[in-house]
Amino acid sequence: MLILRNEDLDPQRSRTEFARAMMEDLRWLGMRWNEGPDCGGLYGPYSQSERRAHYLEAWRRLREGGFLYPCICSRKDLAQSASAPNEADDEPVYPGTCRGREDLAELTDPAGVNWRFRVPDGEVVEFSDLNLGRQRYVAGSDFGDFLVWRRDDVPAYQLAVVVDDVAMRITEVVRGADLLKSTARQLLLLRALGAAAPDYFHCELVRDGAGVRLAKRHDALSIRHLRESGMTPEKVRELSGWP
Numbered sequence: 001m002l003i004l005r006n007e008d009l010d011p012q013r014s015r016t017e018f019a020r021a022m023m024e025d026l027r028w029l030g031m032r033w034n035e036g037p038d039c040g041g042l043y044g045p046y047s048q049s050e051r052r053a054h055y056l057e058a059w060r061r062l063r064e065g066g067f068l069y070p071c072i073c074s075r076k077d078l079a080q081s082a083s084a085p086n087e088a089d090d091e092p093v094y095p096g097t098c099r100g101r102e103d104l105a106e107l108t109d110p111a112g113v114n115w116r117f118r119v120p121d122g123e124v125v126e127f128s129d130l131n132l133g134r135q136r137y138v139a140g141s142d143f144g145d146f147l148v149w150r151r152d153d154v155p156a157y158q159l160a161v162v163v164d165d166v167a168m169r170i171t172e173v174v175r176g177a178d179l180l181k182s183t184a185r186q187l188l189l190l191r192a193l194g195a196a197a198p199d200y201f202h203c204e205l206v207r208d209g210a211g212v213r214l215a216k217r218h219d220a221l222s223i224r225h226l227r228e229s230g231m232t233p234e235k236v237r238e239l240s241g242w243p
Helices: 016-029 052-064 074-077 158-168 177-192 223-228 233-239
Strands: 068-071 115-118 122-130 134-138 146-149 172-176 197-204
Touching: 016 223, 016 233, 052 068, 052 115, 052 146, 052 158, 115 177, 122 177, 122 197, 134 177, 146 158, 158 177, 172 177, 177 197
Parallel strands: 172 197
Antiparallel strands: 068 115, 115 146, 122 134
């Protein structure tokens, strides 16, 4: 069974017409899902913007369990830290500035500050990827305390996908290799929530002739552009390595 989930939490980037275009392009490509925003299912709704209550409940559980702490560091503060994100990760290792701030300890509302998951420093997080084999990361070194709730009162990616994977009873997650480190973070979240982890299959990234990974900002190679250029679904699947 295949589930399509619309990850539309970012209000600045998510629009209804974008979701419609996504589903239209995926159908053209040959993908068929059993549950999703357009057809419903047992574990809906399937758009994350409609699932806030689920994320808020998880935030409360994690906070009450002592796994989270509030953070008031700005983007400028983080940009000036010694560590910076790279192609394989989009979140720098947090230096722990707000970890022990007692003046923030009594905050009880997710809005207005960032909320971070306190990683167990030095703990080795290992998992076997169905495609890339054994993976190993060290908490506090390979990744630091990560965001689970943003100051603009929006759940962060790591929390949202974990909560949805559990609620929708996902047994296998297929995604790009650039999210391998995120899997290590999510395994810690799953453990904190007392939930079982799904299997993971991370695909190699599609790159251009210069070796740079293709991203959504490279619209010249979007599915919509390829459709409009006259390319067939079969050709697109062939080029992407999809049998």
